[in-house]
Amino acid sequence: MRLFFLFLSMDIFLQAETLLKEANDAVISNADELEKFRIRFLGSKNVLKDVFGQIANVPKEKKKEFGQLVNSVKQAAEGKYTSSKESFSDSSKEQKDIPDLTLPGDVVNTGARHPIQLVRNRIIDIFKRLGFSVEEDREIEDDWHNFTALNMPEDHPARDMQDTFFVHCNPDIVLRTHTSSVQVRVMEKQKPPIRILSPGRVFRNETISARSHCFFHQVEGLYIDENVSFADLLQTLDFFAKELFGKDIKIKVRPSYFPFTEPSAEVDVTCFICGGKGCNVCKYSGWVEILGCGMVDPKVLENCNIDPKKYSGFAFGMGVERITMLKYQVKDIRLLSENDTRFLDQFKAAM
Ligand code: PHE
Numbered sequence: 001m002r003l004f005f006l007f008l009s010m011d012i013f014l015q016a017e018t019l020l021k022e023a024n025d026a027v028i029s030n031a032d033e034l035e036k037f038r039i040r041f042l043g044s045k046n047v048l049k050d051v052f053g054q055i056a057n058v059p060k061e062k063k064k065e066f067g068q069l070v071n072s073v074k075q076a077a078e079g080k081y082t083s084s085k086e087s088f089s090d091s092s093k094e095q096k097d098i099p100d101l102t103l104p105g106d107v108v109n110t111g112a113r114h115p116i117q118l119v120r121n122r123i124i125d126i127f128k129r130l131g132f133s134v135e136e137d138r139e140i141e142d143d144w145h146n147f148t149a150l151n152m153p154e155d156h157p158a159r160d161m162q163d164t165f166f167v168h169c170n171p172d173i174v175l176r177t178h179t180s181s182v183q184v185r186v187m188e189k190q191k192p193p194i195r196i197l198s199p200g201r202v203f204r205n206e207t208i209s210a211r212s213h214c215f216f217h218q219v220e221g222l223y224i225d226e227n228v229s230f231a232d233l234l235q236t237l238d239f240f241a242k243e244l245f246g247k248d249i250k251i252k253v254r255p256s257y258f259p260f261t262e263p264s265a266e267v268d269v270t271c272f273i274c275g276g277k278g279c280n281v282c283k284y285s286g287w288v289e290i291l292g293c294g295m296v297d298p299k300v301l302e303n304c305n306i307d308p309k310k311y312s313g314f315a316f317g318m319g320v321e322r323i324t325m326l327k328y329q330v331k332d333i334r335l336l337s338e339n340d341t342r343f344l345d346q347f348k349a350a351m
Pocket of ligand 1: 177178179180220258261292293294315316317318
C-alpha cells in the first residue's frame with residue numbers, strides 16, 4: 001500500500017513537472033493558440049485542477065512540496081499568458097500604425113509653369129507654325145552685337161533709348177539690352193533664308209516700379225530672304241495677334257523709330273479686355289501696344305555680311321512681361337519675378 005502511494009505520488013509529481021515544462025516552453029504565436037493555452041492552464045476546467053485534485057493521494061510529508069509545485073505551474077502559466085498577450089497587443093498597436101487606405105490621400109503640391117514661361121512658350125508655338133526656329137545666346141554681350149552692328153555706333157543718341165548696365169565698368173561689355181544681339185550673331189554665321197526667334201532675358205538700368213523692371217524677357221523675331229516685304233510683316237503679325245488674343249482681334253500699325261529698322265512701326269491690338277470699347281487697361285483708347293517692328297535697315301544687313309541688294313527682311317520684338325500683364329491683368333511687374341507661390345499657383349490651370 002505504501003509502495004502504491006509512492007508510485008502514485010511520483011506519477012502526480014511527474015505530471016505536474018511535465019505541465020510546468022509545457023507551460024514554460026509553450027510558443028504562442030497567435031490569438032487562437034493563446035486562447036487554447038488559457039483554457040488548458042487557466043480556464044475553469046484547467047488541467048491543474050485535475051492534478052491538484054489528487055493531492056489527497058500524496059503522502060503527508062510531500063503535500064507541501066506538491067502544493068508548491070502545482071502553484072509554480074500555475075504561476076508559470078499565468079506568466080506565459082500575460083507576456084504572450086502583451087506581445088500580441090504590441091503587434092496590434094503596430095497594426096494600428098498601418099495607414100488606413102480608405103482615407104483620402106495627402107495633397108501633393110505639383111507646382112506650375114511660371115506665367116512668363118507659359119506666355120513665352122505660347123508665342124514661340126505660334127511662330128513655329130510659320131517656320132520660325134528658336135535661337136538663344138549669351139546675356140553678357142559685347143558692344144558690337146548689342147549696339148554697333150544694329151546701327152547704333154558709339155555716341156549715337158538712340159543708345160539712350162535703352163539704359164545700359166556695363167560689366168566691370170568695361171564700356172565694351174554689357175548686359176544685353178535686347179535680344180536683337182542674338183539676331184546679329186545668327187546673321188553673321190548663317191546665310192539667308194533666316195527665320196528665327198530669339199527669346200531671352202534682357203537688362204535695362206531703369207528704376208524698378210509697378211510698370212518697369214531692371215530685367216525682363218523678350219521674344220524677338222527675324223525673317224530674311226529675297227523679296228521679303230512690309231506686307232509679309234503685317235500678315236505675320238496679324239496672324240500672331242489673332243492666334244494669341246482671339247479671332248476678333250485687329251492690329252493697328254503706327255509709325256515709330258528704331259535705329260535698326262527702316263521703316264519702323266509699333267503695333268497695337270484691339271483691347272482684348274473691353275473689345276475696343278475702352279477700359280482702364282487700354283486707358284479708354286480701345287487699343288494696347290504689344291510690340292515694335294520694322295524692315296531690317298540695309299546698313300544692319302551689310303554689317304552682318306548679307307547683301308542688302310539681294311536680300312531684305314523684317315524684325316519684331318516684344319516684351320513677355322508686358323504681354324503677360326495684359327493677358328492676365330497683372331497690375332505690378334514685380335509680381336512676375338518675386339516667386340510668391342500664392343501668386344504663381346493661380347497659373348496652374350492656365351493655357
Ligand atoms: N529691339 C527692340 C527693343 O528692344 C525691339 C525691336 C525689335 C524693334 C526688332 C524693332 C525690330 O525695344
